[in-house]
Amino acid sequence: MAEANTAVSEQNVPFAGAGTAETVQLMVTVNGVDRIFDAEPRTTLAEALRGTLGLTGTKIACDRGSCCACTVLRDGLPVCSCMMLAIEANGHSITTIEGLAAPTALHPVQTAFIEHDALQCGFCTPGLVMSCAALLEHNANPDQEAILDAISGHFCRCGTYPHVMTATLAAAAKMRGDDNG
Amino acid sequence: MRNFTWGQAQTVMDAAAAASVTVADAMLSPPNTNGQAGASIVKAGGIDLLDLLKEKLLTADRITSLKELPGLDVITRTEDGGLRIGAAVTLANLARSPLVLRHYPALANATAHAASPQIRNVATLGGNLLQRPRCWYFRAAEYRCLRKGGGHCFAIHGENQYHAIFDNQLCAIVHPSTAATVLVALGAIVECADAMGAARRVRLEDFLVPPDEDVHRENSLRAQEILTAIELPALNPGTRMVHLKQGETDSFDWPLADVAIVFDLDAERRCKRAAVILGAAAPVPHRAKAAEAILLGRIIDEEAAKDAAHAALADATPLHKNGYKLPLFETLIRRAILRAAADLHA
Numbered sequence: 001m002a003e004a005n006t007a008v009s010e011q012n013v014p015f016a017g018a019g020t021a022e023t024v025q026l027m028v029t030v031n032g033v034d035r036i037f038d039a040e041p042r043t044t045l046a047e048a049l050r051g052t053l054g055l056t057g058t059k060i061a062c063d064r065g066s067c068c069a070c071t072v073l074r075d076g077l078p079v080c081s082c083m084m085l086a087i088e089a090n091g092h093s094i095t096t097i098e099g100l101a102a103p104t105a106l107h108p109v110q111t112a113f114i115e116h117d118a119l120q121c122g123f124c125t126p127g128l129v130m131s132c133a134a135l136l137e138h139n140a141n142p143d144q145e146a147i148l149d150a151i152s153g154h155f156c157r158c159g160t161y162p163h164v165m166t167a168t169l170a171a172a173a174k175m176r177g178d179d180n181g
Numbered sequence: 182m183r184n185f186t187w188g189q190a191q192t193v194m195d196a197a198a199a200a201s202v203t204v205a206d207a208m209l210s211p212p213n214t215n216g217q218a219g220a221s222i223v224k225a226g227g228i229d230l231l232d233l234l235k236e237k238l239l240t241a242d243r244i245t246s247l248k249e250l251p252g253l254d255v256i257t258r259t260e261d262g263g264l265r266i267g268a269a270v271t272l273a274n275l276a277r278s279p280l281v282l283r284h285y286p287a288l289a290n291a292t293a294h295a296a297s298p299q300i301r302n303v304a305t306l307g308g309n310l311l312q313r314p315r316c317w318y319f320r321a322a323e324y325r326c327l328r329k330g331g332g333h334c335f336a337i338h339g340e341n342q343y344h345a346i347f348d349n350q351l352c353a354i355v356h357p358s359t360a361a362t363v364l365v366a367l368g369a370i371v372e373c374a375d376a377m378g379a380a381r382r383v384r385l386e387d388f389l390v391p392p393d394e395d396v397h398r399e400n401s402l403r404a405q406e407i408l409t410a411i412e413l414p415a416l417n418p419g420t421r422m423v424h425l426k427q428g429e430t431d432s433f434d435w436p437l438a439d440v441a442i443v444f445d446l447d448a449e450r451r452c453k454r455a456a457v458i459l460g461a462a463a464p465v466p467h468r469a470k471a472a473e474a475i476l477l478g479r480i481i482d483e484e485a486a487k488d489a490a491h492a493a494l495a496d497a498t499p500l501h502k503n504g505y506k507l508p509l510f511e512t513l514i515r516r517a518i519l520r521a522a523a524d525l526h527a
Contacts, residue, residue, distance in 0.1 A: 022184055041187035041244070044231075064232055068299050077273075077302045083231050084303060087187055088246070131298070152432040153297025 026090045030055070031099025039086040046070045048086035049096060057097035057126050067155040071127035072096050078134045080153075097126035100133055109133045112171035113164070120158035128154050132168040140176055142168070182234045188245040190223070193253075197407045198376035199223055199245035204230070204313065205398035208239050209330040223247055223407055225269045226304040228296075229312035238322060238329075253409065254305075256280055262415035268307030268408045272360075273298070275306055285413060287424035287441055291363045294426055297433040307408040310361055310371070310385070311400060314354035314464075315435055316344065327352050327396050342502040343437065346510075347463035349498060351392040355461045356399060359439055361385065362460030363424050364411060365468070366441035372410040373402060385411070389465040399464070417445050417454075423521040425513050426460075436461045438509045442517040444476065450522060452476045452485075457493060457518075459510060469493035472514065481522040490514035 023038040030053060037052050046063075049055045049072070058081055061069040065083035072081045073095040081094075100107045109132045112118070119125040128151060135142055135150040142150070147168050151161070190196035201221040221243040224230050233239035247253060253269035256278050264280060275281055276293035296304060318324040318335040325331035336344050336353040344353040369385045388400050402408060426439040439460035445453045455476040457469040472493035479485040490511045497507055 024187065040184050042182045042184045042234075063235065065228060065297075065300055068297060071299055074302075078299050079302050080297075080299045083228050083300070085187075085227070085231075088227075088248070148431075150298060153299050 024087060026086060028086070028089045028091075029093040031095060032093075041085065041087050043086045044082050045072070045084045045086045045089050045094070046081035048089075049081060049094070052086075055096050055098050059123055059126055061123065061155070067124070067127075068131065068153040069124045069127045069155070071130045071154075073130060073134055076134070076137065078131050078150075095130075097130060100129065107133055108171040108174050109136065109168065112167040112174065116163050116167035116170060118160050118163040118167040120160055124154055124156045124158075128156065128160075128164055132164070132171065135168070136172050136175055140172060142172055144169075182231075182237075183240050185241050186243045188243065189249045190245050190247060191249060193250060193374045193407065193409060194376055194378050196223055196245060196247050196250060197374055197405050199243070200405055200407060202404050203398065203402055204233070204239060204311070205402075206404065207241065208233070208313070209397055219243075221245065225253075226271065226308045228300055228304045229308060233313065236320065236322060238320070247407065259412060259415075264413040266306055266411045266413070268410055269305045272296070272301040272304050272306065272309060276301065284416060285363075285367065285422065287422035287443070288360065288363045288367065288413075291359045291424045291426070291439070291441070294433075295359050300433075306360060306411060309358050310364075310411070311402065311408060312357050314399065315357050316354045319354065328354065330397065337500060340502065341500040342505075343435075343461075344500055344503055345463045346494075346497045346499045346503055346506050347459075347467050348391055348393075348465075349463070349500060352396050352464060353500060354392075354399075354464050356389065356463070356465050357435060359426060359436055359460055361389070362439050362458050362466045363422075363441040364413075365389075365466040366422070366443045366456040366458040368414050368456070370412040370414075371408060372412065373406045374409045375403070376405040380409070381406070382412075386466070386468070392464050420445050421521040423517045425517045425520070427509055427513055438462065438506055438513055440510065440513045440517045441466075442514075442521045444481075444521060446481060446522065450480050450482075452479055452481055457489065457514065459493065459514075462506070462510065469514070471495060476518070481518065483519065486515045486518040486522075489518060 023040050027036050039048050046060050049058050059069040061067045063082045065080040070081040071078050075093050109129050131150050200223045207220045220241045222241045223245045225247045253267040255267050257265050259265050272292045276289050281289045318326045324335050327334045334352045345355050365386045370382050371385050371388050373381045422443040424441045426436040428434045428436050441458045444455040455473045457472040459467040472489040475489045475492050493514050494507050
């Protein structure tokens with residue numbers, strides 16, 4: 001049984017819904033909405049978000065907590081959703097890239113990423129945007145060092161880091177209402 | 182990752198009872214046997230554990246979360262003026278704790294620069310101390326190395342640029358915890374609790390296990406036991422401490438070399454007590470006794486720092502790809518000593 005399960009999970013991650021004895025029911029507040037779903041204990045939060053809930057904006061790249069592409073906010077703090085089990089999000093609040101923008105406008109960090117060309121292939125971008133948005137939530141006027149620390153876990157193999165820096169400084173200025181930013 | 186059942190311990194005794202086997206012992210099973218039947222392990226932040234499970238270096242039938250245990254995630258002053266850090270305090274909370282920043286700034290520094298912000302928001306101090314080594318042979322399922330129950334250390338004559346320069350004849354891992362470098366320098370005590378409710382207190386320096394004592398584990402945690410707290414002794418007024426880390430990049434990574442210095446100086450800057458501990462140097466944090474002996478009784482100046490740094494490396498046994506660590510350590514030690522002596526508030 002374990003062998004069969006392993007073989008299946010290697011091909012495509014196990015998604016809940018079957019309601020087997022091996023799954024558990026979870027309640028997670030995702031982007032402000034309470035979502036109730038089944039998941040196996042081994043299912044990572046990243047897998048549940050993408051597979052079960054269809055929120056594919058969160059990207060899985062390394063799946064080992066080494067690249068931060070899968071960054072989401074748990075109770076407001078950036079975490080690697082690949083290194084957290086979905087079961088550990090039970091009862092917590094999760095914000096993904098889909099929940100960052102207001103209904104009618106992009107988040108200022110998203111706008112600044114577009115305006116300052118802070119992405120190329122875009123695969124690492126949702127994670128970077130989440131980290132930069134979380135930083136500005138706690139620090140309205142970050143210096144370069146604070147931004148470097150906030151994005152220190154992110155791998156961008158297109159090398160967009162300098163533009164991410166410019167965009168985040170610009171977004172911070174805009175959010176402060178500083179027109180010259 | 183094989184599926185497992187999930188539980189949440191409500192008491193420390195239940196949690197300890199849920200650890201049927203240590204992670205180190207569970208990883209000794211020969212490959213392709215699906216691990217020890219019925220292995221039941223415990224998980225706090227679980228960053229290293231998930232890594233091991235995903236790589237199938239570890240399998241478990243049951244995992245019990247420690248996150249619901251009361252009091253395990255708080256930092257409090259002890260009666261004697263020291264600090265008690267619950268084992269489930271996250272690295273992020275430790276690094277920004279006013280008590281830690283004020284009294285043990287070197288520890289705040291070490292934890293603030295461990296891993297990435299995302300990992301620090303989840304990883305706990307207990308898990309950081311108990312994480313398995315990062316040696317790439319140990320981490321690769323294809324290599325059944327000495328530490329995993331095989332008969333050979335592949336690093337000693339292999340790719341060993343990130344490996345030990347001391348105590349590397351049997352197994353050349355370096356201890357993976359940067360926090361441990363500082364905690365050993367501070368004389369930290371770890372507290373473990375067992376399934377009967379008994380607590381065991383032991384100096385971290387003694388809790389950590391070198392290869393010649395037991396090559397299959399990095400610490401003496403037992404089955405049916407969990408790490409509950411790390412206690413720091415009270416400091417003498419005027420104790421100075423510095424932690425310096427040199428990584429390969431400025432973003433996040435384990436250090437190539439790191440150094441913790443703790444010393445007491447009298448009014449004339451004469452050293453009354455010194456701890457010089459090197460991280461990423463040996464299978465356990467390495468106490469540079471020769472350097473400590475040189476500093477003792479000396480007025481801390483450029484010359485003393487230079488002598489101590491030089492002496493610290495005198496008995497190093499670098500491997501063929503990590504000789505670069507010697508000048509790296511020598512510089513870091515000298516800088517850390519001078520910075521500690523200069524910093525009145527450290």
